[in-house]
Amino acid sequence: MSAVEVSYTVDGPADAPAVVLSNSLGATRGMWDPQVPALAERYRVVTYDARGHGESPAPPGPYTVDDLVDDVLALLDRLGVRRAHVAGLSLGGMTAMRLAAREPARVDRLALLCTSAAPDPQGFLDRAVQARAGGTAPLAPAIVGRWLTPAYAAQHPDLVARLEAMIAGADDEGYASCCEAVGSFDGRGDLARITAPTLVVSGAQDPALPPPHQQAIADGVAGSTLLTVDPGAHLPNLEQPLEVTGALLAHLDGAGRHA
Numbered sequence: 001m002s003a004v005e006v007s008y009t010v011d012g013p014a015d016a017p018a019v020v021l022s023n024s025l026g027a028t029r030g031m032w033d034p035q036v037p038a039l040a041e042r043y044r045v046v047t048y049d050a051r052g053h054g055e056s057p058a059p060p061g062p063y064t065v066d067d068l069v070d071d072v073l074a075l076l077d078r079l080g081v082r083r084a085h086v087a088g089l090s091l092g093g094m095t096a097m098r099l100a101a102r103e104p105a106r107v108d109r110l111a112l113l114c115t116s117a118a119p120d121p122q123g124f125l126d127r128a129v130q131a132r133a134g135g136t137a138p139l140a141p142a143i144v145g146r147w148l149t150p151a152y153a154a155q156h157p158d159l160v161a162r163l164e165a166m167i168a169g170a171d172d173e174g175y176a177s178c179c180e181a182v183g184s185f186d187g188r189g190d191l192a193r194i195t196a197p198t199l200v201v202s203g204a205q206d207p208a209l210p211p212p213h214q215q216a217i218a219d220g221v222a223g224s225t226l227l228t229v230d231p232g233a234h235l236p237n238l239e240q241p242l243e244v245t246g247a248l249l250a251h252l253d254g255a256g257r258h259a
């Protein structure tokens with residue numbers, strides 16, 4: 001499938017190093033709102049909606065993670081960015097992982113949050129069927145129930161409502177096709193090919209892709225650093241924005257523990 005022109009936003013100085021942030025399944029670029037202001041103080045921050053999400057096109061699927069990588073590469077080309085830092089969460093992390101393995105010259109530093117090199121396919125393939133049959137709205141409460149810890153969700157009902165609306169706003173076919181991208185993804189062969197200094201982030205209470213998934217990534221990517229956010233579920237960047245933003249900045253600035 002050919003690349004689509006995804007919808008994007010650029011924040012920060014035009015001459016600063018670029019950092020691309022890739023969203024998770026069911027989210028939009030808005031999921032990075034807690035991170036963008038601090039990152040944009042010293043980076044050219046590119047957020048975008050993965051195909052099938054937000055304001056991006058949703059061509060008929062199924063999609064693969066390689067299709068999503070092609071979209072990012074086309075976006076970088078449109079922006080004239082030869083090499084960027086890349087961070088992605090969950091589906092966005094799979095996209096970032098494959099991008100770094102396929103095109104190492106285009107990725108400076110890499111951050112893989114709450115993602116997996118070997119997601120269990122069946123649940124995502126089943127969810128694709130459900131999304132096509134009944135839309136994304138009925139799925140939203142259960143999904144948001146995995147994004148935040150129960151205690152945090154109980155204290156932030158407005159955020160829960162906004163996230164459920166975000167998921168309900170995804171294109172049904174696009175969302176289903178991205179479920180199929182997750183369900184068909186096997187990144188285990190990518191890990192040893194990643195040369196970018198890599199930060200891996202887990203949510204200690206992530207019920208969607210629990211910490212063993214990120215431990216496997218950290219074990220497979222030479223020299224990577226693993227951070228576990230506790231408490232934290234599947235979207236710890238929302239629940240622990242200071243810790244996650246600080247970790248991203250330290251990693252991108254090269255102030256982490258990488259050689």
Ligand SMILES: O=C(O)CC1=CCC(=O)O1
Pocket residue numbers: 023024025026089090091092143146182208209234
């Ligand atoms: O939606 C979920 O259950 C969790 C998830 C898997 C891939 C992704 O991006 O989110």
